[in-house]
Amino acid sequence: MALPLRHPADWAGFSAQLPALLAGDADWTRDVGTQAALFSAPAESTCQHWTPPDGWDALGRRVAMHADDARYARLLAFARRLQREPGLWADVLDPERRRLQSLARQVDREIHKMHAFVRFREVADEQAAGGRRHVAWFEPAHHILRAVAPFFVKRFAQHPWAILTPLGCLHWDGQQLTGAGPASREDAPPEDAGEALWLTYYRSIFNPARLKVAMMKREMPVRYWAQMPETRLITELVKDAPRREGRMRGI
DSSP: OBOOBSSTTOHHHHHHHHHHHHHSOOOOBOOBOOGGGTTSOOOOOOSOOOOOOTTHHHHHHHHTTSOOTTHHHHHHHHHHHHHHOGGGGGOTTOHHHHHHHHHHHHHHHHHHHHHHHOOEEEEEOTTSGGGEEEEEEOOOSSSOHHHHHHHHHHHTTTSOEEEEETTEEEEEOSSOEEEEOOOOGGGSOOOOHHHHHHHHHHHHHOOGGGOOHHHHHHHSOGGGGGGOGGGGGHHHHHHHHHHHHHHHHTO
């Protein structure tokens, strides 16, 4: 059964169609719109009412952002089990529930990492207020653009900015947030003078005595390194850490 979704993480659209799916025996087939529709209004539900358990909406909303192609099928299958066995929701050891919770946690972590690791570059833009815009390139592992948008709007409310990703883009003009289709790394601006200054500062504050490579990779996984200017220095700084630490200690 093919049902329309406005974008890959359209939990509202899926939820609106869920009662009809539960009333029949059709399987879920993806029919997803583009990220350009990221902030369009959801279609009105014409389905009969279904009352999910407390916590279902919060879990499903996060699972819907996951890149797993089977995420909606998993949600539908679990909802059908809940319909037959209402007490199942209380079983925190149920394998499928644990799987859904794992997907949700992965999404939460990716949202946190995107908040922390997006790096903007300032570029000239005649259409932006003040003639300047801040542009960032990021490669999220999941469909989290809609979820991270409020954070960046609040943090950079006074500055026009754009976040470009292979899954879609966000554009803020200082007043309105819009979504757009996927971008490529070539669309992102090159290194600027401000970035070179930041790299000089980062090198100067690097403390080899506090270096813990395993912990650093756990908190800042290697797959993010290509998206942050300072990480291009890490290999060099790690290699040189013993010499610098020895010099600090007077060895």
